[in-house]
Amino acid sequence: MAEGAHVLVTRNGYDAIAEKYAELFRAELDDAPLDRALLRGFAELVRRDHPxxxxxxxxxxxxxVSAHLHQLELxxxxxxxxxxxxxIARREHPEVSFDVGEMSALDRADAGLAGLVAWYSLIHVPGPQRQGVIDEFHRVLRPGGYALIAFQVGDDTLHLDEAFGQAISLDFHRLQPDAVIALLHTAGFELTARVVRSPESTSRAxxxxxxxxxxxxxS
Known part of the structure; x- marks a missing residue:
């Protein structure tokens, strides 16, 4: 797939299934205590170091996830x-600002953010583009800022041609922690925490x- 083509394909896929996806995963965090603990730990690190x-x-x-982080005082x-x-996000969570945007070209100033979260979104970025995305994360974070990245672990790519009765074309790249850590180190990050957990029994993922x-x- 040509560079940038995955962006259009991913956008079209999620546009087609947005309402049903949101309905299925609306309460996902409610039954995910470990995920909530990791998000809380991230929030406390950011709040501790950045007023x-x-x-x-x-x-x-x-x-x-953004709404949950808002509840954690970020x-x-x-x-x-x-x-x-x-x-959907604007409708269901009016307390948070949401916009259309692309993670490989963030509309944010250099060193302007205290934290950045990529919660199961890096998995849609093909291998050749991943370092550029991580470099962009590094650019927008201020010294001492934190990035949290969640992903499915593995070496394969799940491809879906259909979901919720809709024809789509979505790739879910499973990633190995060591490979993502190498990207982070190349961009200039220092690792703070690494967690690999078993699937939640209640998760629909x-x-x-x-x-x-x-x-x-x-810093």
């Missing part, structure tokens, strides 16, 4: 490729191990 605690979620989807906003997802990394841009 204003401005955070961006990239790939915010229907907005549940000044959070979200961007997503899919206009349909952004519409694919039953594969899940990885979460927290990294810090050095």
């Amino acid at each position: 204003d605690a401005q955070v961006l979620e990239v790939g915010s989807g229907p907005g549940a 000044q959070v906003s979200g961007i997503d490729l899919s206009p349909a997802m952004v519409d 694919t039953k594969v191990p899940q990885g979460v990394l927290i990294a810090r841009k050095p």
Whole structure:
């Protein structure tokens, strides 16, 4: 797939399934105590080191994670490729600002953010483009800022031609923690935490191990 083509394909796929996706995963965090603990730990790190605690979620989807971070007292906003997802997020979580945007070209100033969250969004970025995306995360974070990245663990790519009765073309790239950590180190991050957990028994997501990394841009 040509560089940038995956952006259009991913946007179209999520536009087609946005309402049903949001309905299925609306309460996903309610039954995910480990995920909530990791998000809380990230929020506390950001608040401890940065009084204003401005955070961006990239790939915010229907907005549940951004809304949860808002409840954790972060000044959070979200961007997503899919206009349909952004519409849902704005409707369901009016307390948070959501816009259409692309993680490889963030509309943010250099060193302006205290935190950045990529919650199962890096998995849609093909391998050749991943380092550029991580470099962009590094650019927008201020010294001492934190990035949190969640992903499915593995070596394969799940391709879907259909979901919720809609024809789509979506790739879900499973990633190895060591490979993502190498990208972070190349960009200039320092690793703060590495967690790999088994699938939540109550989750509607694919039953594969899940990885979460927290990294810090050095002061």
